[in-house]
Amino acid sequence: MSAVAVRLRSRRKGTGLGLVAWLLGIAFFLPIAWMALTSFHSEQDAATNPPSFAASLTLDGYREFFGAGGGASPWPSLINSAVASIASTLFVLVLALPAAYALSIRPVRKWTDVLFFFLSTKMLPAVAGLLPLYLFAKNTGMLDNIWLLVVLYTSMNLPIAVWMMQSFLAEIPVAVIEAARVDGARLPTILTRVVAPIALPGIAATALICFIFSWNELLFARVLTGVVAETAPVFLTGFITSQGLFLAKVCAASLVISLPVLAAGFAAQDKLVQGLSLGAVK
Amino acid sequence: MTATTTAPVATPSVRTTRPPSARLRNWATRAPLLPALIFMIVVTQLPFVATLVISFFDWNSLYPDARHFAGLENYREVLTDADLRHSVWTTVLLTVAVVLASLVLGLVLALLLDRRFKGRGVVRTLLIAPFLVVPVAAALLWKHVLYNPEYGLFNGLLHYVGGPQPDWISNTPLLAVEASLVWQWTPFMMLILLAGLQSRDHEQIEAARVDGASDWQIFRHLTLPHLRRYLELGALLGSIYIVQNFDAVFTITSGGLGTANLPYTVYQSFYQAHENGLASAAGVLVVIGSIIIATFALRVVSSLFREEVSRA
Numbered sequence: 001m002s003a004v005a006v007r008l009r010s011r012r013k014g015t016g017l018g019l020v021a022w023l024l025g026i027a028f029f030l031p032i033a034w035m036a037l038t039s040f041h042s043e044q045d046a047a048t049n050p051p052s053f054a055a056s057l058t059l060d061g062y063r064e065f066f067g068a069g070g071g072a073s074p075w076p077s078l079i080n081s082a083v084a085s086i087a088s089t090l091f092v093l094v095l096a097l098p099a100a101y102a103l104s105i106r107p108v109r110k111w112t113d114v115l116f117f118f119l120s121t122k123m124l125p126a127v128a129g130l131l132p133l134y135l136f137a138k139n140t141g142m143l144d145n146i147w148l149l150v151v152l153y154t155s156m157n158l159p160i161a162v163w164m165m166q167s168f169l170a171e172i173p174v175a176v177i178e179a180a181r182v183d184g185a186r187l188p189t190i191l192t193r194v195v196a197p198i199a200l201p202g203i204a205a206t207a208l209i210c211f212i213f214s215w216n217e218l219l220f221a222r223v224l225t226g227v228v229a230e231t232a233p234v235f236l237t238g239f240i241t242s243q244g245l246f247l248a249k250v251c252a253a254s255l256v257i258s259l260p261v262l263a264a265g266f267a268a269q270d271k272l273v274q275g276l277s278l279g280a281v282k
Numbered sequence: 283m284t285a286t287t288t289a290p291v292a293t294p295s296v297r298t299t300r301p302p303s304a305r306l307r308n309w310a311t312r313a314p315l316l317p318a319l320i321f322m323i324v325v326t327q328l329p330f331v332a333t334l335v336i337s338f339f340d341w342n343s344l345y346p347d348a349r350h351f352a353g354l355e356n357y358r359e360v361l362t363d364a365d366l367r368h369s370v371w372t373t374v375l376l377t378v379a380v381v382l383a384s385l386v387l388g389l390v391l392a393l394l395l396d397r398r399f400k401g402r403g404v405v406r407t408l409l410i411a412p413f414l415v416v417p418v419a420a421a422l423l424w425k426h427v428l429y430n431p432e433y434g435l436f437n438g439l440l441h442y443v444g445g446p447q448p449d450w451i452s453n454t455p456l457l458a459v460e461a462s463l464v465w466q467w468t469p470f471m472m473l474i475l476l477a478g479l480q481s482r483d484h485e486q487i488e489a490a491r492v493d494g495a496s497d498w499q500i501f502r503h504l505t506l507p508h509l510r511r512y513l514e515l516g517a518l519l520g521s522i523y524i525v526q527n528f529d530a531v532f533t534i535t536s537g538g539l540g541t542a543n544l545p546y547t548v549y550q551s552f553y554q555a556h557e558n559g560l561a562s563a564a565g566v567l568v569v570i571g572s573i574i575i576a577t578f579a580l581r582v583v584s585s586l587f588r589e590e591v592s593r594a
């Protein structure tokens with residue numbers, strides 16, 4: 001069979017398979033699209049069987065979610081989540097950047113052992129330390145304090161960040177750094193003028209992924225916070241038991257609280273795989 | 283932390299074999315690592331050691347005075363308690379089912395996305411979205427908006443074709459939890475496998491095709507062996523995350539109907555039952571389970587795969 005004939009055959013099959021890909025993509029996205037549509041329906045229209053696809057649109061679900069109907073306002077929990085996610089991400093960067101530097105650009109002896117120690121802490125399930133952390137927080141008055149979550153989220157994301165940034169920094173050719181050194185550049189100059197510009201996209205992706213994991217976290221937040229330091233996922237757990245007609249409100253809440261993650265995820269899309277696979281997949 | 287980094291330099295009398303400047307430089311290269319290392323040891327390793335210690339005590343926080351050393355009693359109880367044993371089994375079932383299903387689905391989607399077609403970028407974006415919904419929100423979406431027997435989308439769509447109107451969560455609770463997790467984790471597997479597919483040697487595949495190899499032969503003998511590393515990685519990372527899953531079980535079934543996995547059981551036994559010793563023993567078991575998954579599963583899978591490849 002000639003190469004041209006083979007290509008023709010595979011092109012014809014290609015359109016059919018493209019259609020299958022489209023159908024599967026839509027099927028996977030359908031729950032989210034339905035969630036978005038329902039969030040703009042009235043509670044009556046949201047709870048019909050068969051579903052009302054063409055019902056009139058309203059912002060009532062969002063008004064309800066933001067406390068118009070007398071429910072608790074989600075704002076304190078959203079602010080708590082923002083503080084916990086952003087502060088822990090900054091701490092992660094401050095701790096992980098020097099560590100990644102020492103593991104890639106100027107590798108210390110036995111650097112792979114250190115790298116695997118970081119990874120092993122990630123394999124330690126969160127529940128393994130939950131009780132002592134709870135008892136510690138209770139005895140020191142740190143229970144229901146957002147900064148306890150900041151510390152824990154930092155430890156949760158630090159191994160991921162070290163691995164990711166190690167892999168991003170390792171992509172910087174040693175020759176470039178050596179050349180700068182030969183030209184008389186000192187360490188601060190090399191870091192800001194040579195390393196930073198190449199590593200910046202990787203550092204940004206790392207930060208976004210750490211933000212996502214912190215924003216999503218439920219177990220620690222559920223056990224260690226109460227009224228004051230409640231985070232957005234804990235606020236969402238208030239919707240676990242049905243409360244009459246509340247589908248539009250649930251959809252609005254789920255969508256609003258997921259928006260920062262969707263935004264961060266799509267912003268980091270190109271580096272998402274490398275990040276999530278801890279740098280193993282380029 | 284600074285005290286620790288400078289301590290070895292402050293005691294030069296111990297080792298005098300190397301000049302101080304070399305030793306100083308040695309520590310200077312290590313110094314950037316130490317804050318991160320010390321932080322991780324304090325925040326993750328110390329609590330685990332505490333868990334290990336507590337797991338040997340009979341300790342209900344409602345009766346703090348009755349606390350006493352119990353040896354392996356808690357482990358005996360955890361391993362013989364029917365509910366706890368069931369939660370071990372549930373954890374295994376949940377993890378294996380979700381990882382396998384999302385790996386297979388992810389592979390199919392990756393193979394489809396590896397071809398060129400109109401709107402490939404849009405389809406990729408649609409497929410990634412489920413992974414980027416906050417896990418609790420995703421679980422709520424499945425519980426109330428999709429599974430609800432009266433007005434959920436599934437029964438709404440079944441209504442059109444005159445199908446039955448099952449109560450999804452009551453009829454098949456574990457499957458209900460698994461389906462929502464597969465929906466969230468398939469995009470993750472797809473991304474890893476797609477990266478694997480795109481790193482294939484395309485000239486080699488083109489050559490095989492010209493030589494008359496069928497699509498299946500190419501997939502079986504070229505693509506699959508190449509993807510081995512990526513399949514392993516997806517299975518490994520997926521297992522590590524899903525073994526620890528708490529959000530979906532907590533939200534969809536609240537651990538009821540036999541869906542309580544180990545993380546949920548640990549949470550419940552100290553947060554609601556105040557059984558600190560038992561909870562710790564169960565926590566240690568989760569850790570042992572994770573270590574087994576992380577080491578053995580990987581080895582078994584890779585050796586099986588290598589055999590397959592060499593036999594082919």
